[in-house]
Amino acid sequence: MRQTAEDAAESALPEELVALLTGHLNVQAEAGELSGRTTFESLGLDSLSMMELVVAAEEEYGIVLPEDALDLRPSSTLGEVARAFEHAR
Numbered sequence: 001m002r003q004t005a006e007d008a009a010e011s012a013l014p015e016e017l018v019a020l021l022t023g024h025l026n027v028q029a030e031a032g033e034l035s036g037r038t039t040f041e042s043l044g045l046d047s048l049s050m051m052e053l054v055v056a057a058e059e060e061y062g063i064v065l066p067e068d069a070l071d072l073r074p075s076s077t078l079g080e081v082a083r084a085f086e087h088a089r
Contacts, residue, residue, distance in 0.1 A: 016061055017082050024056040025049055036079025040072070047072065053081070063088040 013034055021027040021034065027043050040050055050072040054065055065088045072081075 013078055013082050014085065016057070017078065017085060020053055020056050020060065021078075024060075025053060034078060036077060036082065038078045039074065040076055040078075041074035046074070050076070057085060061085075 013036060018034060021043070022029065025045065027034075027045070029043070040046075045053075054072070057063055058065065063085060065084060
């Protein structure tokens with residue numbers, strides 16, 4: 001069965017993404033408090049923080065995100081980022 005965008009937003013975030021957010025970006029949240037619908041803005045993250053997340057993901061997990069694969073902005077959701085990370089593997 002194909003997962004809809006709404007289903008993806010509700011699904012659990014990859015542990016790697018949560019680790020990057022809490023470890024590298026010092027997001028003060030429990031894993032259960034973060035969802036696919038959580039925005040960067042709601043976490044107090046700016047565009048520099050978002051780019052730090054991409055660089056950390058590439059260094060930590062060896063993925064390469066093409067520039068056009070992830071258009072980061074404050075309104076971007078963690079679900080959008082998780083999907084982009086998954087496609088980059």
